Amino acid sequence: MAGRMKAAVFYGGKEDCKIEEVSTPKVGEGDVLLKVKACGICGSDARYFFNGNEPRYKKPVILGHEITADIAEVGSKVKEYIKGNRVTVAPIYGCGQCEFCITGQENLCEEVVVFGINTDAGFAEYMLIPEKGVKRGVLIKLDDKVSDKAGTILESLSCVLHGQRKLDIQPGDSVVIFGAGPIGLLHLLVSKKIGAGKVIVVDIVEERLKEAKKIGADHIVNSSNKTWENEIYSYLGKNGTDRAISAAPSLAAVEDSFKVIKKGGKVLIFGGIPKGNTLAMDPNFIHYNEVEILGSVDATIDDFKRTVALAPYFDLDRFISYSYKLEDIKKGMDRIKNKEGIKTIIKIN
Numbered sequence: 240m241a242g243r244m245k246a247a248v249f250y251g252g253k254e255d256c257k258i259e260e261v262s263t264p265k266v267g268e269g270d271v272l273l274k275v276k277a278c279g280i281c282g283s284d285a286r287y288f289f290n291g292n293e294p295r296y297k298k299p300v301i302l303g304h305e306i307t308a309d310i311a312e313v314g315s316k317v318k319e320y321i322k323g324n325r326v327t328v329a330p331i332y333g334c335g336q337c338e339f340c341i342t343g344q345e346n347l348c349e350e351v352v353v354f355g356i357n358t359d360a361g362f363a364e365y366m367l368i369p370e371k372g373v374k375r376g377v378l379i380k381l382d383d384k385v386s387d388k389a390g391t392i393l394e395s396l397s398c399v400l401h402g403q404r405k406l407d408i409q410p411g412d413s414v415v416i417f418g419a420g421p422i423g424l425l426h427l428l429v430s431k432k433i434g435a436g437k438v439i440v441v442d443i444v445e446e447r448l449k450e451a452k453k454i455g456a457d458h459i460v461n462s463s464n465k466t467w468e469n470e471i472y473s474y475l476g477k478n479g480t481d482r483a484i485s486a487a488p489s490l491a492a493v494e495d496s497f498k499v500i501k502k503g504g505k506v507l508i509f510g511g512i513p514k515g516n517t518l519a520m521d522p523n524f525i526h527y528n529e530v531e532i533l534g535s536v537d538a539t540i541d542d543f544k545r546t547v548a549l550a551p552y553f554d555l556d557r558f559i560s561y562s563y564k565l566e567d568i569k570k571g572m573d574r575i576k577n578k579e580g581i582k583t584i585i586k587i588n
């Protein structure tokens with residue numbers, strides 16, 4: 240596949256992204272080359288696009304880790320895949336040797352490789368999966384029932400599933416989800432699927448709350464109302480909720496979770512919080528109430544495989560609100576910045 244390809248190249252400055260012709264990656268004997276069909280824009284891509292210059296990113300970089308692709312070429316040593324397989328990509332793989340990797344927690348590996356952060360990814364016509372990634376199992380074949388556009392949601396869904404497995408919702412548990420963006424809505428889908436009882440979604444954007452209702456929330460609460468906390472207690476009863484999920488990138492979402500959690504309940508801190516924020520709380524709140532606080536970041540390859548197996552049972556197409564060509568990536572980024580729609584993707588081939 241020697242030649243040139245179109246790619247969105249990010250140079251690290253604010254909105255410093257150019258659509259360029261670059262060399263198509265060369266395929267080594269253990270590598271796989273993907274022809275990208277569609278790639279979702281993650282909140283983290285938009286944050287990098289508008290704010291620029293996060294040190295953990297290579298420079299320049301091709302962003303985009305939410306990928307549906309066809310295999311375009313396989314190296315001579317690759318046996319597990321053939322040209323034409325339709326796949327999605329688990330976008331991280333670890334060193335394979337550290338304490339975390341050998342216990343299946345490669346998301347915690349210190350030397351983790353993340354597509355779209357420290358290696359080039361999917362906002363391009365082609366993308367290379369290096370031998371190490373192929374061997375760790377990052378390429379997962381897609382069921383025909385999952386469309387190309389739905390395939391772009393699977394990475395987010397895998398992260399949600401990772402958090403949900405930690406949160407350990409029991410049949411009938413009440414769940415309050417703070418944040419009705421794509422991540423909060425996926426938490427809603429999965430919570431319902433695994434047997435939660437009443438699920439409440441909380442946000443300040445009315446459009447998103449309406450969407451949550453359509454997707455299956457039992458109750459929606461606008462937290463810009465001063466009475467939001469009472470609304471939750473009057474719906475669930477005076478003890479509060481069994482599980483709470485902070486699914487928005489804000490400290491308030493974490494603090495609000497503690498305001499409604501039941502004694503013995505579990506709080507999942509899912510959304511990353513901007514640097515410089517500190518949580519002030521009385522440790523006795525955790526001690527006397529036996530509240531558990533859990534963290535969740537990215538997903539393991541095991542989570543990703545489970546996600547691909549679950550995907551045909553969800554209506555994921557409805558999550559895609561906008562689709563743009565690679566040349567119009569800025570328009571897509573603007574949709575995310577303005578919190579328009581649920582998910583915006585780039586359609587490439």
Ligand SMILES: [Zn+2]
Pocket residue numbers: 281282283304305394395
């Ligand atoms: Zn993502």
Ligand SMILES: [Zn+2]
Pocket residue numbers: 333334335336337338339340345348349350
């Ligand atoms: Zn490792």
